[in-house]
Amino acid sequence: xxxxxxxxxxxxxxxxxxxxxxxxxxxxxxxxxxxxxxxxxxxxxxxxxxxxxxxxxxxxxxxxxxxxxxxxxxxxxxxxxxxxxxxxxxxxxxxxxxxxxxxxxxxxxxxxxxxxxxxxxxxxxxxxxxxxxxxxxxxxxxxxxxxxxxxxxxxxxxxxxxxxxxxxxxxxxxxxxxxxxxxxxxxxxxxxxxxxxxxxxxxxxxxxxxxxxxxxxxxxxxxxxxxxxxxxxxxxxxxxxxxxxxxxxxxxxxxxxxxxxxxxxxxxxxxxxxxxxxxxxxxxxxxxxxxxxxxxxxxxxxxxxxxxxxxxxxxxxxxxxxxxxxxxxxx
Numbered sequence: 001x002x003x004x005x006x007x008x009x010x011x012x013x014x015x016x017x018x019x020x021x022x023x024x025x026x027x028x029x030x031x032x033x034x035x036x037x038x039x040x041x042x043x044x045x046x047x048x049x050x051x052x053x054x055x056x057x058x059x060x061x062x063x064x065x066x067x068x069x070x071x072x073x074x075x076x077x078x079x080x081x082x083x084x085x086x087x088x089x090x091x092x093x094x095x096x097x098x099x100x101x102x103x104x105x106x107x108x109x110x111x112x113x114x115x116x117x118x119x120x121x122x123x124x125x126x127x128x129x130x131x132x133x134x135x136x137x138x139x140x141x142x143x144x145x146x147x148x149x150x151x152x153x154x155x156x157x158x159x160x161x162x163x164x165x166x167x168x169x170x171x172x173x174x175x176x177x178x179x180x181x182x183x184x185x186x187x188x189x190x191x192x193x194x195x196x197x198x199x200x201x202x203x204x205x206x207x208x209x210x211x212x213x214x215x216x217x218x219x220x221x222x223x224x225x226x227x228x229x230x231x232x233x234x235x236x237x238x239x240x241x242x243x244x245x246x247x248x249x250x251x252x253x254x255x256x257x258x259x260x261x262x263x264x265x266x267x268x269x270x271x272x273x274x275x276x277x278x279x280x281x282x283x284x285x286x287x288x289x290x291x292x293x294x295x296x297x298x299x300x301x302x303x304x305x306x307x308x309x310x311x312x313x314x315x316x317x318x319x320x321x322x323x324x325x326x327x328x329x330x331x
């Protein structure tokens with residue numbers, strides 16, 4: 001791997017602000033971000049990335065790669081929880097195994113956004129339809145995780161009788177992040193085709209503020225991730241190894257799928273990042289509601305305390321190096 005890619009990624013403001021948040025906790029600083037602000041910046045990032053994705057999708061059109069790529073992304077969100085569950089069952093009960101498997105089958109929007117910023121520093125282009133793949137990969141993993149809980153246990157399970165499938169489907173398909181992302185994508189797509197002048201008025205909001213908002217949000221994520229480090233002691237060495245090795249495994253599979261789809265380096269990196277990331281917002285919220293038997297410190301601390309920092313610091317440049325080696329279009 002080209003170490004210069006790692007260094008360039010480490011020295012970008014968003015990643016440096018992430019470490020600033022981490023060291024604030026480790027050094028005992030009283031720095032804290034008021035609770036409403038991270039939520040606001042999270043919503044802003046989703047709105048901006050969805051809107052810009054809609055604009056790019058309108059400009060590029062629905063090419064031959066769009067539907068196969070989205071189908072492959074959905075397939076990965078269905079398959080990753082299945083083999084993750086098989087690995088996790090070596091050490092864990094079905095409740096914890098299913099909850100963690102669903103977490104790793106889903107995606108991290110912030111990791112995706114950080115990868116987009118990395119592509120900008122490398123001057124590599126990507127297409128707006130990758131945002132659609134981002135939006136559609138969250139829900140299937142939640143459903144598969146819950147099905148694993150139901151199907152992997154005894155047929156007569158008192159807990160499964162009380163599972164509210166209507167609420168589960170509503171949470172997985174219409175949770176706030178997915179709804180805003182898909183809605184912003186549609187707004188950008190429709191407005192770019194019918195009202196270009198109004199799009200220009202939005203650009204200062206969606207473009208100029210984006211990088212600063214990402215840096216501020218990662219500052220808060222650094223604080224939260226460092227606070228989760230203590231929970232990793234309860235997770236044990238098996239889960240720590242899983243949290244670091246599973247992203248690498250999924251990234252390798254994603255790279256070969258990207259090669260088969262004929263994706264360019266920019267789109268390939270975003271696809272691989274989607275495969276290698278893990279959800280720490282939507283899936284944990286769904287699992288806490290429907291699988292109370294699972295320990296939240298397991299699936300939250302592994303995804304947020306290890307996989308998320310690994311991906312944004314080392315994973316993204318590592319995956320780019322892998323893509324440069326394997327994809328013909330990148331060589």
